[in-house]
Amino acid sequence: MTTVTAVTPETKPVRSRRRPIQWGNIGVHAFLITMAVVWLFPVLWAFYIALRSFADTTLNGYVAFPSSLTLDNFFNAWTQGDLARNYIQTLAVVIPGVILTLLIASMVAYACSRYSWRFNRLILMVFVAGNLLPQQVIIVPLYQLYLALPLPKAVSDTGVLYDQLIGILLIHIVFQMGFCIFVLSNYMKTLSKELTEAGLVDGASVLRIWWSIILPLCRPALAALATLEFTFIYNDFFWALLLIEKGAKRPITSALNNLQGQFFTDFNLLAACSVLVAIPTIVVYVVLQKQFIRGLTLGSTKG
Amino acid sequence: MTQAREDNALDLAGSQAGQAGARPSRRRRRFSVLTRRDKILLGLMVGFPLFLDLALIWGPALVSIGLSLTNWRNTQPLTWDNFVGLGNFERLASAYPPFWEGLKHNVLWFLVLMLIATPIGMFFAVLLDRDIKGSRFYQSIFYLPVVLSLAVIGIIWQLQYSADNGFIDAVLGFFNLPKPDWFGDPNINLWAALVAASWRHVGYIMVLYLAGLKSVDPSLREAASIDGANGRQTFQHVVFWVMMPINVVIVVITTIESLRAFDIVYIINQGKNGLELLSVLITNNSISEANLTGFGAAIAVVLLVISLVPIVIFLSWMMREDTSA
Numbered sequence: 001m002t003t004v005t006a007v008t009p010e011t012k013p014v015r016s017r018r019r020p021i022q023w024g025n026i027g028v029h030a031f032l033i034t035m036a037v038v039w040l041f042p043v044l045w046a047f048y049i050a051l052r053s054f055a056d057t058t059l060n061g062y063v064a065f066p067s068s069l070t071l072d073n074f075f076n077a078w079t080q081g082d083l084a085r086n087y088i089q090t091l092a093v094v095i096p097g098v099i100l101t102l103l104i105a106s107m108v109a110y111a112c113s114r115y116s117w118r119f120n121r122l123i124l125m126v127f128v129a130g131n132l133l134p135q136q137v138i139i140v141p142l143y144q145l146y147l148a149l150p151l152p153k154a155v156s157d158t159g160v161l162y163d164q165l166i167g168i169l170l171i172h173i174v175f176q177m178g179f180c181i182f183v184l185s186n187y188m189k190t191l192s193k194e195l196t197e198a199g200l201v202d203g204a205s206v207l208r209i210w211w212s213i214i215l216p217l218c219r220p221a222l223a224a225l226a227t228l229e230f231t232f233i234y235n236d237f238f239w240a241l242l243l244i245e246k247g248a249k250r251p252i253t254s255a256l257n258n259l260q261g262q263f264f265t266d267f268n269l270l271a272a273c274s275v276l277v278a279i280p281t282i283v284v285y286v287v288l289q290k291q292f293i294r295g296l297t298l299g300s301t302k303g
Numbered sequence: 304m305t306q307a308r309e310d311n312a313l314d315l316a317g318s319q320a321g322q323a324g325a326r327p328s329r330r331r332r333r334f335s336v337l338t339r340r341d342k343i344l345l346g347l348m349v350g351f352p353l354f355l356d357l358a359l360i361w362g363p364a365l366v367s368i369g370l371s372l373t374n375w376r377n378t379q380p381l382t383w384d385n386f387v388g389l390g391n392f393e394r395l396a397s398a399y400p401p402f403w404e405g406l407k408h409n410v411l412w413f414l415v416l417m418l419i420a421t422p423i424g425m426f427f428a429v430l431l432d433r434d435i436k437g438s439r440f441y442q443s444i445f446y447l448p449v450v451l452s453l454a455v456i457g458i459i460w461q462l463q464y465s466a467d468n469g470f471i472d473a474v475l476g477f478f479n480l481p482k483p484d485w486f487g488d489p490n491i492n493l494w495a496a497l498v499a500a501s502w503r504h505v506g507y508i509m510v511l512y513l514a515g516l517k518s519v520d521p522s523l524r525e526a527a528s529i530d531g532a533n534g535r536q537t538f539q540h541v542v543f544w545v546m547m548p549i550n551v552v553i554v555v556i557t558t559i560e561s562l563r564a565f566d567i568v569y570i571i572n573q574g575k576n577g578l579e580l581l582s583v584l585i586t587n588n589s590i591s592e593a594n595l596t597g598f599g600a601a602i603a604v605v606l607l608v609i610s611l612v613p614i615v616i617f618l619s620w621m622m623r624e625d626t627s628a
Contacts, residue, residue: 028430032437035427036444042502043447045470046459063473107348115337115345123349125618130360132555132614134563136582137607140589140600141366142359144377174359177352197336206341210348235452237566242590253452260458260570267468274458278451285450289443292450296507297514300552 043278049271050074057268073272081259081273083252090234090251092165097172097233098226104173105180105225106218110210113185114196124185131178135238142171146243163245171243172233180225183298187221188214221298227288228295231281252277364607370600377589377596391601402602405579408493409609412500412580413561420501421557424508429538431509432516442513446506453503457570460499461486489577496567496578504560508553515549516542551620558613562606581606 049062051069060067077083108127112120146162153159161167191214199209215222240254247258256277263270285292337345371392373385395402427445431438448456463470464485472482485495519542527537543550565582568574574583581602589599 025435028435029437032430032435032441036441039444039502039506040447042459042463043451046462049462057468061473062468063470063477104352108352111345111348117345121622123353125621126353126361127356128621129614129618130356132559132610132617133360133364134559134582134606134610136563136565136585137367137603137610138360138363139586140370140596140603141363143590144596145359145363170355171359174355177356200336200341206337206344206348231450235450235454237452237454237569241569242586253454256454256458257570267462267465270458271462274455274462278455278459281450281452282447285447286443289446293446293510293514296510300511300514300549300556 046271046275046278049268050275052268054266054268062267073268074276077259077263077269077273077276080269081255081262082248083255083259083273083276085248086250086252086255089165089249090253093169093172093240093251094230094233097169097176098229100169101173101176101180101229102222102225105177106184106215106222107210108177109181109184109188110214111206112181113188114191114214115206124181127178127181129178131175131182135175139238139242143242162243163249165244165249165251167243168236168240168251171239172236175239176229176232179299180229183225183295184218184221187218187298191217220294224291224295224298227284227291228299230284231292234281367600367603367607370597371604373597373600375597377594385597387597391598392605394598395601395605401579401584402581402605405581405584405602406605408578408580409561409564411493412497412564413558415497415501416504416557416561417554420504421508421553423501424505425512427505427509428512428516432513442509445509448503449506449510451503453500453564453566454570456499456503457496457567460495460502461571464495486571487576492571492577496571500564500567504557507556511549511553511556512546515546519545548620548624551616555613555617555620559610562610562613 048066049057050073051071052066053068053070053072056067057064108123112124143162146167147160149161150159151161151164151166155166156164158164161170195213195217196209199213200206204212234251235253236251237254237256240250241257244250244254247255250258256274259273260270263273372388373381374387374390375381375385427441431442451459461469464472466472466482466484466487469485471485475482483491486492523541523545524537527541532540563582564580565574565586568578568580569583572578574580574587585599585602585606587593587599588595588602
């Protein structure tokens with residue numbers, strides 16, 4: 001008993017005293033199971049509709065046992081919606097988006113939390129507050145800015161930032177930076193001061209200390225943030241909806257806006273499409289659940 | 304003066320002899336160890352991202368305020384003739400009913416998330432924090448909706464709510480009950496959308512409170528139970544108050560989520576016919592055929608002013624935590 005409490009200093013001993021009262025626990029479990037079913041139902045229902053054929057549902061209705069299950073809807077949604085294209089566009093935004101956001105955020109967090117200079121706290125706040133603004137507050141001028149900002153034809157086929165994946169990438173990096181800076185600077189504050197100073201005394205440059213001392217120590221926070229940022233950027237609907245003109249050019253989540261109209265008459269296809277969009281985040285969540293939750297917890301508590 | 308010179312000497316000695324001597328004075332003059340090159344590097348590391356942040360977030364936020372004073376329509380160049388003072392705001396208040404509708408819906412959105420979804424999430428967290436069997440399994444399920452995009456959530460719930468093909472009305476029809484058009488009827492569609500939004504919010508809040516509960520010092524609970532408090536009393540009088548920092552974060556997050564709400568109503572019906580929110584009114588006015596750039600910016604300014612409340616609360620919380628840490 002003592003060794004157990006030593007290893008996990010929680011309220012184990014107090015809790016285990018509750019064990020004999022089984023009736024209360026049964027009630028709790030009944031409640032939780034009911035709620036779990038209610039919670040899971042809408043997602044399972046979407047899968048179920050997606051697996052049934054249009055003919056089957058028109059004949060028997062949606063709330064019915066299936067006469068057969070098929071993956072056809074997924075293939076049809078994939079080809080009719082030209083989803084491969086949207087997924088590639090998603091990847092082109094999400095992968096550089098996560099990497100660059102974390103790199104830049106870790107630099108700012110490092111410079112603001114490991115060194116004290118006159119405005120370091122103020123600047124942290126500018127970043128954090130920027131991340132808290134509703135996106136719609138800035139969209140009106142941002143939209144005009146994107147229309148007006150010229151880009152060389154080599155990078156942008158429209159000649160401006162508007163209607164370009166690179167524009168979406170840019171606003172994601174800038175907008176997500178604030179949250180990552182907040183989490184990383186809190187994390188870095190918990191690292192020992194001596195680390196930076198020993199490096200400086202040994203003649204390492206600040207860049208070198210950031211890259212070879214601080215970043216490796218931040219690996220847990222970076223992993224958690226990478227998982228979280230993947231879903232944040234993947235799930236973005238707003239930026240690409242307004243800063244890219246047509247569905248075909250958008251990443252998958254905002255392309256849903258058009259796909260919904262396209263599949264509206266066929267609920268089975270629509271369900272399949274929404275499931276296809278949801279699957280990457282669900283997979284990431286199932287595989288990296290711990291990282292995911294740690295990321296959120298790091299964001300809400302200090303360290 | 305002598306103090307400073309001594310510090311300098313100490314620092315020199317410290318850097319030559321490694322760590323040992325410099326300790327007491329190091330905190331104040333950390334920068335003195337940095338070379339000029341280091342300082343420039345640090346300046347760039349912060350300066351470049353700061354430039355982007357100002358150019359793409361704070362700049363546009365300020366420009367929104369400027370544009371809100373104009374009747375600019377984006378089709379012609381902006382000139383001084385476009386200046387209309389507070390005209391847009393007068394029109395918002397008196398001649399544009401969707402504005403009050405939208406504001407009311409945003410308030411309702413906040414109230415439902417705050418007073419219904421948040422307590423449910425907290426309740427789940429309290430239940431799952433005790434070491435009951437399968438706690439992690441339940442957590443995973445309640446948390447699942449949080450990883451889905453609100454646009455996907457809108458479609459998933461359409462499969463429930465659709466009047467012709469949805470699950471709910473099929474079941475109601477089976478029992479010969481009236482079958483409302485959940486997303487179509489402007490009297491109820493906001494509530495239907497809020498069910499879907501809450502479905503997601505509960506899991507979010509649950510995770511945050513689970514982390515908060517873990518950080519509560521167990522001896523506090525023991526002390527409370529020795530004093531004869533039962534579980535509910537302990538939570539109500541002790542644990543809840545110890546978690547105050549988390550409570551603040553949750554109020555801030557919930558407020559901002561309800562101001563940002565956009566995706567779900569947009570995917571349902573583009574935020575019209577009972578689903579007006581300030582966020583969609585901004586885009587529907589300024590980035591659409593109507594091209595009412597200045598008018599849309601005025602709504603954005605209203606949203607900006609409201610969102611400053613949670614932002615200021617959060618920043619002052621952040622500062623207090625910083626100094627107390």
